Amino acid sequence: MNNSIERVIDDPQSDLFVIKPIDGKGLGMFAKCDLQCGTVIVCEKPLMKFPSYSSSILLEAIYDKLDSETKRRIQFLLASQTRKHPLVGICDTNSIPLAYDSNEKGLFYYISMVNHSCESNTFWIWFDYNNRQEMTLIADRRIKAGEELVCSYIERFHLRERRHEILQNNWLFKCQCDICERHEKDKTSDEQWASYSKDNDFILEYGSKLSQECMEAFSKSLKFVQEHYHHSLLQTFMLHFCILVPCCMLKQWQDLVKYSRTAIRLGKIIYGDDYERYLIPIKELIEAEVPMEYRTGLEKDFK
Known part of the structure; x- marks a missing residue:
């Protein structure tokens, strides 16, 4: 060529x-x-x-x-x-x-x-x-x-x-972004950055087993995204999506509905006209687990 x-x-x-x-x-x-x-x-x-x-x-x-x-x-x-x-x-x-x-x-x-x-x-x-x-x-x-x-x-x-x-x-290159330069000088900041991934993995792996611990990891991770990662659209969506199973296991229906609404709203932004295809797990979880009295208005959120 x-x-x-x-x-x-x-x-x-x-x-x-x-x-x-x-x-x-x-x-x-x-x-x-x-x-x-x-x-x-x-x-x-x-x-x-x-x-x-x-x-x-x-x-x-x-x-x-x-x-x-x-x-x-x-x-x-x-x-x-x-x-x-x-x-x-x-x-x-x-x-x-x-x-x-x-x-x-x-x-x-x-x-x-x-x-x-x-x-x-x-x-x-x-x-x-x-x-x-x-x-x-x-x-x-x-x-x-x-x-x-x-x-x-x-x-x-x-x-x-x-x-x-x-x-x-x-x-074949070495990143020299501001984050990398800061982490080179501040190892504690580097470790805090990596701990966010560990918390996410923990929620995904143990959401149905260690639900209360996952709720604590969620709060910690959400605070990190808000304070250190510019309220990232993608990370905020992923956190709210992943925390739904722990909410369900703990029967925290109000939190589950609240976090579902956030995940649906952000999912619509990310996936556009294709959002329904990607949010099917949320809809199925709500229909299977959430008592009817907590579902008021949720049908409209999916439309």
Whole structure:
């Protein structure tokens, strides 16, 4: 493949973002205007999909089947100079896991230009059902015009050393975001950051067994998100979604209804017109467990 193509960016024709060069980083995506939390910034179909651990032979075989315009766009993406094979370099530098636990990656024209930060202001969601295969980039908080749009490529709540190890192994760079610089100097802050992930895992694993302890972990985690992670839309949704089982086990119906309403409201923002498909577990839990006298008005929340 020819990787010496002239690097002229295709105009995204978007009122929400623009692609601009950044010293030492190549290209980046920036907000054109103030973005509200939950704004869908861009939806993209992948230029190319492939298994996470693909040989150059497999990548070439997939690439060769693409049309000329798709190949041109892939060649535009900046390749890692540490790889001798140009296509491997492009995939190393620009590929995105289609989900955090996925064994498949994708290349995208605009979303692949979003740089990493452990203190991200956006997140992406891969929609894959029926005939829809799209990666959607969503604002995780309010973003000011001119601010760079950044996303965490990994599960962000690891210790700094582990985050750097994952990023180096998968994308060949070392993160130098404000969070990483702070954690390098303040090990206590680094440990508090990682403890958030442990609390989340605890709620998921022991929600039906150690319900009271999970409620305490929920309160601690929610406070962390509010004080240290800009009231993250995604993290707030996930916390309220996960705490429903402990509420049910403790028969704390008022709390369950309150947290359900928050999860439904945030789920609608995140998943848009597809929210019903993703919120089925909440609806089924309420219908199966919550006494009728506590369900007043909940039917409207699902509509």
